[in-house]
Amino acid sequence: MKTSIVAIAAVMTTAIGVAGLTDGGFLRQNTNKFTGSPEPVTAAAVPENGAGVGRSSAPQFTQVAQAERPSDEKAKSAKPQPIVDESALRYFAAKGDTARLQAEISRLRSLYPDWVPPADPLAVPQNTDVALETMWRLYSEGRYAEVRKAIAERQAKEAAWQPPSDLLERLNVAEARARLVNASELKQYETVISVAASTPSLLTCSEVDVLWHVANAFAETKRSERARDAYLYVLKNCENTPERLATVQKAAAVLPYATLQDLLAYERTNQEGVPEFESIRDDLARRFVAEGDEDKALAVDPKYVQRVERLAETGGTASDALLLGWYQLRRDNMSAAEPWFRRAHDKEDSASASQGLALTLIARKAPAEAEAVLYPWRDSSPEALATYFAATANVLAIDPPLALDAAVLARIAQETTTGRDAATAQQFGWYARALNQPATAAQWFATALRWKPDDEPSAYGLALSRDQLGDKDGVAEIQRLWSGRSERIARLGEVKETLDEINRAQVPTAERQRSQPQPSTRTTVVTEVVEQPVTQRPRAGGTTQKAVRTGAGCRTTINPTGLAPQAALTRGWCLMDLNRPLEAAEAFEVALQAPASQIREDAAYGQSLAYLRAGLTSKAAVSATKSTQSRGRIDELQTAILADRAIAAFDAKRYREALLFLDQLGQISTRRQDLMVLRGYSYMNLKRFEEARRVFEALAATGNRDAMQGLAAVEATQEIWPNKN
Structure with missing residues (x-):
């Protein structure tokens, strides 16, 4: 079937289009429509500049051209030859630019299927139009603005003169490419998508880097399916092995686990029988297990987990063992998690290894060992400190x-x-x-x-x-x-x-x-x-929980493990009314085993409240993920957890961290006055007196006594440091 750049552009416009790029339609059509695109080359056909292009003083271009010639040259010579502008061939050949020479030959053959490339591009006659030759030279050097200027100056002098359509077309594409890359570097992702939609000839295997930019723009604008389509186009249609490998690496950095599996299905096997992505398979497995560390619900294929296990056992790095430890801990497989944390801890003692090991030891009812392991790292993070106090409470x-x-x-x-x-x-x-x-x-x-x-x-x-x-x-x-x-x-x-x-x-x-x-x-x-x-410490209010059950029937301590889930749930709320949160958390844990989703949801919610009341913020955060929750409950728990963490950070004199938690809290909840006072004191302890003054003045106007005291403290402190702002 006859192919041409015009035909390819038409297909691309049909499959992509401006609306398709902006509303999620990128490459939605069957990608086999693109099989007529120009043959991939080792470099972009129209790079934004001439940097990085191979050169030689005496290139053998005859062999390059002959490699592109049709096998039946005699039959071709019998046909009338089209008029083809071969001046670009001469410039690329003269500069020793074999990559762009091959790209130009492929482009011209796509436009003119019956055209026969010259055996020696250097023998192509030089254009007698010196001014046009200069324009081509400027274009080949990537000096597009100067080309535009030269065209405008000549048209001003010669009103009847028109630049070759081929030069204008190539110049338009090159400028579009430069705009697209520049917009991508400036993180102007909608501009990237718009330029790509208006220049479909850029979206081919000759411009894989452009496809990467477009895919990244989709990913950054939360359109992962469209990003997937862009990366998938490369894997379905392009042949350059390093570019295919790089495509998977770039996709892995922005696409979620499940989407990336679609791309890996297009892996090929080389002549030696080795899968083409084998060199990055270890890194991919680590990335997938790490995603599982963050998302308890993510079901990572066991083959990836097993691969990381082999790496941890043979390579001996602490980081691989840590990945496996947190992966198992997130899934409550404490017995499986402990050996990995212990291996990581023995190999390289760190805050993460110590905290993970301590959590498994607490679960195994070995809090004394947990306290000893985590004590050196107790101040490394709010979560580590919370885990340390869980160990101390349990050991006592x-x-x-x-x-x-x-x-x-x-x-x-x-x-x-x-x-x-x-x-x-x-x-x-x-x-x-x-x-x-x-x-x-x-x-x-x-x-x-x-x-x-x-x-x-x-x-x-x-x-x-x-x-x-x-x-x-x-x-x-x-x-x-x-x-x-x-x-x-x-x-x-x-x-x-x-x-x-x-x-x-x-x-x-x-x-x-x-x-x-x-x-x-x-x-x-x-x-x-x-x-x-604690000096300059405001009175910060604690988390408020609602009593939702009567406490009349749970005054006697029992082991809840023998209760039915519904009975355990009822007992949990009863114990909350009696303000016995740790015992309530045990009852809610039993209720979490219920087959009914509503009971599990209520139990996870109740256990989060129980741990919050007991001051175990990290455990409360973990409990909140044990079942789906309504939007209102999620906001309530997040608000309580962030408030507790802000107060804990302030008490530990980590004032910047306290401000960070307060900023996060402000995005989901109305501001509590006591926490605004906490913000003011955090500013003051950081010697950001003007910010502290603004907070205290706003609160003092409402009659808040803590704010009035804070304002007085700011005044007194500034007398000591009058030049601090």
Whole structure:
């Protein structure tokens, strides 16, 4: 079938078109329509400049031309030869530009199928039109603006003169290509798509780099299917092996896992039987497993996971083991994840390896080892610190209590007071009570309540400790403060049971009082609380959760694993009403096994709220992904998680990080005044006084006392640093 650039352009316009490029129709038609496109070459037919083109002082162009000549030359010579402008051939041959010479021969043969290339392009007669020769020379050097200028000047002098249509066509295409590439570099992706739509002759195998730019523009504008079509066109129609390989590499950087599998289906096998993409197969497998690390729902083909496993086992790099560890952890395969994290940790101790290993150890109920592993990396990220405090709370909650080394207790106590972690402080209280140290226990419970005033288990522990110390007035004060909110606090003293029996019956499993050891058999001393004040710290409100069930039927502690999912869900909400979040989280975990999607959704939501109330923000974030949620619930959980992380970052004096969380929070939620105060103090601690002043002034105008104090602090601080802005 006769082919030509005009015919190809028509097909491209039909298949693509301006509307198709802009509304998602790129290459929607059958790509076999493009098989008549010019034969691919090793370089673009119309590069934007002459840089990087091979040159030689005495090129053998006769062989190049002969390779393009038809086999039946005698039959061709009998036909009338068309008039073909061969001047471009001469220029490319004279410059030693074999790539563009071959591209030009292919182009002319597409336009004129009966044309026979000259045996020696250097023998092509030089055009007698010196001015036109100059224009061709400027074009071949990529000086397109000068070509336009020369054309305009000649037309001004010679009104009847018209430039050759071939020169104008090539110039238009070259300029369009330059505009497209420039727009791509400037990230003007809609312009890239528009230029490509108006210049379909660019979208061929001779211009693979243009196709790459167009595909990337589609990907950056969230049209991955259209990007897929562009990359797929190259793999279906183009023959250059390095370009095909580069196409897959570029596609892998912007396309999701499932879409990329469509492209890999077009892999070819070379004459030696080796798949053409084998050289990048390891990197692709790593990329796919990494995507699985981020998306728990992504089902990565086992062959990719197994390939990374072989790499981790033979190459011995920590990064491959880490990929596998997080992949398995995201899917709750803790027993499979631990060996990979341990391998990575042993090979190269890092924050990621330590955090992952600690999470698996906590799940395996080995919190003491988790604390030791993560302690050096506890401040590497908010997530690492949250995991560390989960380990500390769990290690103190072991029943019977562990005989911890004094140095370990001291560092846990120090980190607890520095990080103001209410959950660990509460567990210190129960630990002290198990060692028959009611005074120390009371101090820890009181500290936990200062950090988390709505923590009912800490209030109950404080009431028990004060009662044991004989502080009747102190017990009465707690009962007054918790009147109507905690039945067990209200009834303290009415039941004639020992304190140990009360705790075993009513304190949550992870928080209950331990059986007290004999003084003669235990000498461990719990470190006392030495709370370090946080200067310039606003009073930030905690996360508010809604009570959705009555708490009348769950006062007694039981193991929820034997409950039916619906019963476990009901018990979880009941425990939330009693402010026993860790026990509620265990009940919700059982409910997550339900076959009914609505029960799973409610259980994931409830478990997220429970962990938020317990101060375990990272666990709350993980729980939120265990089932689909409504838009309202997603926003509620994201708001609570970001708020908690902002407060934790501020408490850790990571003020820039706190501002980052507050900025993210502002995108999904209306601004809370207490968090705006937090923003003001973050600015002030970063010595960005003018920004702090603006925040405090806006809040102070509403009567906010914290903001008024912040404004006064800004004034006082600027007296010390008057030139800071």
